[in-house]
Amino acid sequence: MEWIVDSCRLLAGMAKEFEREQPFAGLRIGAAIHLEPKTATLLWTLARGGAEVVATGNLRSTQAATVAFLREQGITVVGDGARDIQTQDTCLRQVLATEPHLLLDNGGDLFLRYLDNPYRGLLGGTEETTSGRARLLPVRERIERPVLVINDSPIKQFAENAHAVGQSVLESFLRITNRATNGRRVTVVGYGACGRGIARNFAHAHARVAVWDTDPVRRLEALFDGYAAPGRQEAFSSAEIIVTATGTPGILTGADLPLLADGVILANAGHLPWEIDVPGLLAHPDVLTYTEPTAGIQTLALSNGSRIHILAEGHMVNLNGPSPLGNSVESMDIGFALQARCLEAIAAGRVPADQCVVPVPRQIDVIVAEAYLELTEVS
Secondary structure, eight states: OHHHHHHOHHHHHHHHHHHHHOTTTTOEEEEEEOOSHHHHHHHHHHHHTTOEEEEEEOTTOOOHHHHHHHHHTTOEEOSSOOSSHHHHHHHHHHHHHTOOSEEEESSSHHHHHHTTSOOTTOOEEEEOOHHHHHHHGGGHHHHOSOEEEGGGSHHIIIIIIIIIIHHHHHHHHHHHHOOOOTTOEEEEEOOSHHHHHHHHHHHHTTOEEEEEOSSHHHHHHHHHTTOBOOOHHHHHHTOSEEEEOSSOTTSBOGGGGGGSOTTEEEEEOSSSTTSBOHHHHHHOTTEEEEOOOBTTEEEEEETTSOEEEEEGGGSBGGGSSSSOOOSOHHHHHHHHHHHHHHHHHHHTTOSOTTOEEEEOOHHHHHHHHHHHHHHHHHO
């Protein structure tokens, strides 16, 4: 924790500023986010700015040492880490029962439950992910509050998604499987910023990368970037490793079992555990047996003699399995600086209510970019 705090240089500078200025004095911030050392640094920074912070973790990514650190800092943490949807739902509703003035959401969970029981004091908040944006867009007129989508910032797109996610997904694959990628056939499903980063990192690790996307334009882009761009059937059937990065449910289901090669490894890099339909795979009649998900790997034995390996039970692979680290400190420091500045702007009333589920304002992108460039000049 000390290493991470010292490494988050942008947040460290903001914490000092917030301690002087107290932009969140008298306000409560409700957060639902992966509780690991880097997010703890963000919550600690917000608390330094006068906020009362009430937080809970996302599904299956909470780290016990992080919870202990936050509680030592006087931050309220609801629950000790949800392992199932029902427990997570209870924790989310307990956060909302405190009626936070600002919501820091990661996947749309808090805002969607807020709509079940709205209260007057909500000023607005932030949403971190593509998955959350997709869930919140259809209900934006009901929210009627400013909600800034961090993932739609160009800084978040290149610094975290294109660079850090690709790096951390590869690192997690290597850590969980202890297998080389040299010469392996890897299919990346989804060619947004995260998919581009994943493809690039596996290619740099000497894998043979193919890309499949529902959008022909993105498949064409992947082809021009030097990757194979086959149709869906070939992309799935030829792969030794499949990584999903779409933010969309049901990308790989039981219906795809006949396509999958013997020994294929499946991993999900998306925020929600719905891209690979693991329950559907386990319940499929062609699956004779399956192992317990020991050390991040679960193996399915099929009636045709094939075996399929699933990493992290279909959850976000870079924040699950043994010793999960997530994205690099630097990338998260930048992304969380965007979070903090957006919450600061909403708290100050600088973001109008009609700015609901919209990208980070340009002026905040500029402030964060200049601050980070200044750090690199000093060093």
